[in-house]
Amino acid sequence: MARYATYIRASTDDQETSHQRDAIDEWLSQHEVDSSEIDRYVDLAQSGADPGREQFTELVDAIQSESYEYVVVWEISRLARLGSIYQRFFEHCEDAGTTVAITDGWVEEVRPDGTGKLIADISAAVAEEERRRLTKRIESGVSRAQREGKWLGRVPKGFRRDDDGYLQLIHEADRDAGEISYLEMRSAIERVDDGESYRSVAADTPNIGRSTIMSIDKNEDRRAWYLDAEADDGRVDQVLTNTTD
Template identity: 60%
Template sequence: MTYATYIRASTDDQTDAHQRESINEWLREHDVDPATVDRYADLGQSGASDDREQFNQLLEAIDSGDYTHVVCWEISRLSRKGATLQRFFDTCEDTGTTVVITDGAVEKVTPDGQGRFVADIIGMVYQQERRTLIRRIEAGQSRAQREGKWLGQVPAGFTRDGDGYLQPIIDPDHDAGETGYLELRDALERIDDGESYRSVAAGLPITRQSLSNIYRDDERRRWYLEAASDDDAVHDALESVRT
């Protein structure tokens, strides 16, 4: 018999120790020599993504008939997408590969179909949970936009306050790499007067390229030179510096 193991951790700092411990314990209990086991791991990878190098390599190896057993900690480590789980289990069934789950509602999914029904239900639950999460995120973003909160990357010279609203930085912390709103206004005025991007950027914690990008963007340039914007969130934030 030939064995492979698979581990997935969804964030770079999420430990995979508990997964390895559970899998290694199963291998010891079934007298499997660890030296003969091929190990696959995707760290910092979401279970909602199919673009996982090690997972796809494992799937190709299974499809080639390389393994009789694949051991993982929990079904969600394989995927949180129902279609991907079905494809994985279909491939294992076609090649006579048993999937062992060391910590879950089902202990194994065998080529003859044992455990497959429960595994498919779990996959559908994951899929529904993912859809619900996406809907909640989208609803939260829509609500934040309606309330005038700033979403996405904070532009230079601004910060996002504790309530999520955009605010101009009046007293910048240069040690922390902040650039003040008024500093940028002065910098763009100097460029308007004919100074070069390089000379103006030399006195600011901002690159020449970033300064150039702001100046060449008509809408963003208005934020600083006119304290005006067609974006309601930016327009409201500039109330404190509007003269």
């Protein structure tokens, strides 16, 4: 039975996680941990404020079954970005006798007897406050940009952002830039609508992943962007209307 568990989390599909893996693997190597003793858990495109992350939930269940001596993470923020989730996680570890090793943090270990917990709590509280402040700044910036008709954040597939921050429809995709044209994205959604699987459509559609196609297909507003050329968001609707006209 594995004695060690590792946990990696990224907030988006395209967020780099190699630095987390490298730091964790270095810790395991330094402690001469055999690969057969490791269970690895990874949540991609998952918020740290979500307690229902699939792999995180499986990890907590395993900890409660007293499966692990150590859980190794890169930063405490990878476990949770809300104090309530964070506190429950460490309570489970304390009850199960599990030590949490942190490769890049204010404290190296949080042990079941409480050693390191105070510093970890302070670190988590600082991270949560930084998150609140960042969220407020983002909300303010988004509101301002929306009033001006600009687009902030990830650009939707089939669109690009011009130098002034406004959306444009992609007619000819730049493959090297990872683009897909609007009509290619529309065709992908139409194929799914006709019964093809997400995996099949993604396999022969450049620069588009299965998870992206699925997320658009399951979002009625987003589907309408491509199938009906309509959008409730004025910034997107303006682009579609101008193109139609």
